[in-house]
Amino acid sequence: MNAIDIAILGASGYTGAELVRFLANHPRFNIEALTADRKAGHSMSAVYPQLAHLKLPELVTIEQVNWDELAACFCCLPHATTQEVLAKVPAHVRIVDLSADFRLEDVAAYAKWYGHEHFAPDLQKEAVYGLTEINRSEIQAARLVANPGCYPTCSLLPLIPLAEAGLIEEDDIVIDAKSGVSGAGRAAKEGSLFCEVTEGIHPYGVAAHRHVAEIDQELSRAAGHAVTASFTAHLMPMSRGMLASIYVRTKDGATAADLRDVLEKSYADEPFVKILPPGGIPQTRHVRGSNLCVIGLADDRIQGRVLIFSAIDNLVKGASGQALQNMNLMFGLSETMGLDLVPMFP
Amino acid sequence: MNAIDIAILGASGYTGAELVRFLANHPRFNIEALTADRKAGHSMSAVYPQLAHLKLPELVTIEQVNWDELAACFCCLPHATTQEVLAKVPAHVRIVDLSADFRLEDVAAYAKWYGHEHFAPDLQKEAVYGLTEINRSEIQAARLVANPGCYPTCSLLPLIPLAEAGLIEEDDIVIDAKSGVSGAGRAAKEGSLFCEVTEGIHPYGVAAHRHVAEIDQELSRAAGHAVTASFTAHLMPMSRGMLASIYVRTKDGATAADLRDVLEKSYADEPFVKILPPGGIPQTRHVRGSNLCVIGLADDRIQGRVLIFSAIDNLVKGASGQALQNMNLMFGLSETMGLDLVPMFP
């Protein structure tokens, strides 16, 4: 079969390198172009020696991309820049955007959370929120998919079916989320230094993390009315992995078993979402390097309260893996193509 | 001044080694005996080479201890064993017990949580719960102090003054706690292996962690009625440090500023408890190796909800440091004696 030529814009970050890892053995997508403005002219192996044994195009600037050759692109550029770049991409090119730039339907909400007007409000209108398991049919038909943030992916996969089923009190959702450092990207920042991160934990972006805008938007859609979740992010001394510990009150005496039942039905045929049996507790180690989301539930000691634990690899299901899952879907391929990765442990 | 001769029972664990670290430069307490049944006959430096430059007595069995020479002891033995051993300690010896064996006033509660009848119910009656800043006068007069668990210490220091002040809804307290691995001790268990702990996080003891019995007991005392907290422990890929992220609803429109005000007043003169100003966020790295507890508060996005973060070193304020603080108090010494440790970072 013919190869489908694609580009990765902003390939020098961790999410770009992850896409290359998945695409290296992909039977249909062919990496035709890799861009990285500041690294243009260098080989990808100079930036990521672990990819040196692969045959990859040289890094170029976005201006050097020949769009005529391309059927699609993954966009791993920083926010704001993304809006400016994607507004100029020709209409025949389908896009999965890993930035936050097209995740919020309401451009006013975007302006509030990101501190500037939306630079591509027209493009926003055609963007589809790319939580694959939830928005599958819309994604399939979309030209532009806004790939969800890692925290929203990890939190929404368990919460949306429960909110839709009306089983939880939507005004009493507490999400305590923990992420590996790779979520902060490869930028050289004091806060991401080894010595500043190892052997410790701390919350960050307290009551102000931008990802909550996505969580609220999608929970509200699922519940059918405005929902505000209590969300707190914590930085973990590890590269990869994300755990959301979610504390909910149930309606009408529903128990963990009832909630598990809903999730099992919702995700029964999903290759990447696994609901654990009673007593099962997810660890981020159990999904490392894979596109899996593993969810466990337990009754709290307090009647009417249920504990939900959701684990993903923030760089895979939380970013590049879901992006490829979406792109597969958009091109009518099996969603698991290139993503049949067994978690790596230890 | 005369030295006060003390023993450390069960000195071969991490909490025993920490006590030695603090006592090495203590002006008044003299380590007269170190016990470790399975390591008896060995030097402490064979078990902990980092202590090799100190002059320390050889490890002996508990039977070899000459109680006549001793004024006090720290007990770092496992639970159940502790009750049997301490029941036989002569009455002139004052005790700080680091196990869980005497923390629950109600021996029936003990039996429920620990799976066997209490072996020393009479001794239980004279035990005092050793949260220093809260129970100071009782501790001072006590013969037997039950040193609090690490999770209770970290959670109760912020919560007790708030519960006493009636500022929070006691039936809606969610504690998401994260601990370093050293809390599991030095026992060779698969779950504590490097490969099983590093680069990942997971909850454990879900809805069944024994420390909640202490938390409930002390919160109930503070509130004046029965309180059950929602508590979940997580294992972190780090040796030391504990963070409790506490999610509360306030009463009567109280805000983070109101709660901070209460805590600042409660702990204004405390050398070891620090309340951060608005915007301040604790990291476990900021207390590593010290007896400090640092607490920060913030208003949630949801009105009427406040986020409280409390950080300690689980081996210090959460174990051996508070134990020494209590022993200092019991002997009329400055609580900071031997504990003027500056946190080590990086």
Added chain:
Amino acid sequence: MNAIDIAILGASGYTGAELVRFLANHPRFNIEALTADRKAGHSMSAVYPQLAHLKLPELVTIEQVNWDELAACFCCLPHATTQEVLAKVPAHVRIVDLSADFRLEDVAAYAKWYGHEHFAPDLQKEAVYGLTEINRSEIQAARLVANPGCYPTCSLLPLIPLAEAGLIEEDDIVIDAKSGVSGAGRAAKEGSLFCEVTEGIHPYGVAAHRHVAEIDQELSRAAGHAVTASFTAHLMPMSRGMLASIYVRTKDGATAADLRDVLEKSYADEPFVKILPPGGIPQTRHVRGSNLCVIGLADDRIQGRVLIFSAIDNLVKGASGQALQNMNLMFGLSETMGLDLVPMFP
């Protein structure tokens, strides 16, 4: 094409789990049996939850294996036990043994290093040392392949071609090797605990590490006379990865460029061994999770001395990956089958 049915003996250790990871997507080998005496009756997913989404046979005892159904087996049993078990495996079953039990040709050498007589001296005679790139033709024809140790693999891949070429002084080879903790396996030992390994480094097995017997044996074969290398192992605070820093004196004024030339020629067509260009420095991160060995060379400041750095993943090229590479070879399959793994970074 027909599936080739194989068993993994001792599947509950890390090397067994790694084999499952590689075989999950292998087009020809089918896992017909998994043994783990102490875990028999359990599912593999109970022991390794990260494998829960795979269809795998239940764990059984070795006695329960139906050898008639099998064409081959991987043996991940501990040493000594391995000799006893493999001596009873029917002759039609081809074996790749990951233990040290058949690596030393000289059974007297085995007895000296492992402290007991060899239990299967006849079987030893047909064993082939499984360093794939060096012994390819012998391995292809072998019934029993002794898969090399991780330290020998990492050290010998650069050294054997140089010794064969007569370019280095064989009596002045210093190997300073560093390994991740997974090399110690999943056994619950104090020395492998998180707190005992993290944030530190130390040498171990000083002047007495058993792997040197293999290194000496193979270097002697390559050099054509008895060679004893100076070898020291260090334990690293990481799960995976191995680096050998090798210090050699060259003959006849040979430089790093001369040595690189020899290695480039030796490994020009090898899919898994990569020689870096001048200035290239290997990191263990660049091979993590893959079957690659990456080698870099540099002239020392001292004339006539060359520095050689060799990096592998100890669980892959140093264990299970090379084992599969060998098994592929033995069955006439492409050596890369199931092993086209892109290194995972970060």
Added chain:
Amino acid sequence: MNAIDIAILGASGYTGAELVRFLANHPRFNIEALTADRKAGHSMSAVYPQLAHLKLPELVTIEQVNWDELAACFCCLPHATTQEVLAKVPAHVRIVDLSADFRLEDVAAYAKWYGHEHFAPDLQKEAVYGLTEINRSEIQAARLVANPGCYPTCSLLPLIPLAEAGLIEEDDIVIDAKSGVSGAGRAAKEGSLFCEVTEGIHPYGVAAHRHVAEIDQELSRAAGHAVTASFTAHLMPMSRGMLASIYVRTKDGATAADLRDVLEKSYADEPFVKILPPGGIPQTRHVRGSNLCVIGLADDRIQGRVLIFSAIDNLVKGASGQALQNMNLMFGLSETMGLDLVPMFP
């Protein structure tokens, strides 16, 4: 007794913060000024929250320092800047300089290794190399002490007495050294990011690390003739700690026992240098946070070769701890003042 007022120049780096940690409880030295040009006007606690409970002067620029009030200063500025700044410090102020700017006696060697002419050649003449145990009498009388680098300290403490005793072949010294990341300082560099450092190891500065100039200089002095050591640095996935694995050939059949004998005699009365008995193997964990250097020796399998392992905390004996030890010495105080720190483990 009167306080001795001192300043720390460049207090916002890790070595500055370590000095504050040691001086917090120092009976004689009083921190009168802390400089940090880019952070001037901020409190030290804004830069290092772990120091928030200490009473410290606000950060100022170097220009704001009132030298009349000061008896001494520690200089933690970057190289080159240091020469310019220290050349202007009034003559009554005694200095311990933690940079590399005054460590090389030969200004031509400095120019070669650091890429520019020495900016303060006159000041260089009065600088004393501050390896305390080796140069004690010169340090005591010095105005300007050039505090040694971490790698030289770790390597030279075992090697100098052996070179002086003529027990080792000086032209065959191989030093394989491993360091924690804190040695790279707090600068935001890609290579020091958590994701780039954790779970891996690699050599760096191969055959070109600037610290070898110091090692050569001091080994040559000890041997009485020019010595060039083979030295390779490796970056470890840990914050603190340094291990030098040193491979030597001995003269006249000397064994590890002979070498140990020399070191034991050299350091018999030293509070900070400990020679382990036969079989003793140092771990960096055993010195963490302390000013100790622990050294172990073993005979190699190859006759005439000895393995030497030397462990320090790179930020303490390798930097700020030795700096304070030197300052104590310069002011006639006990060298251990403020440095009686028990290593922190775990």
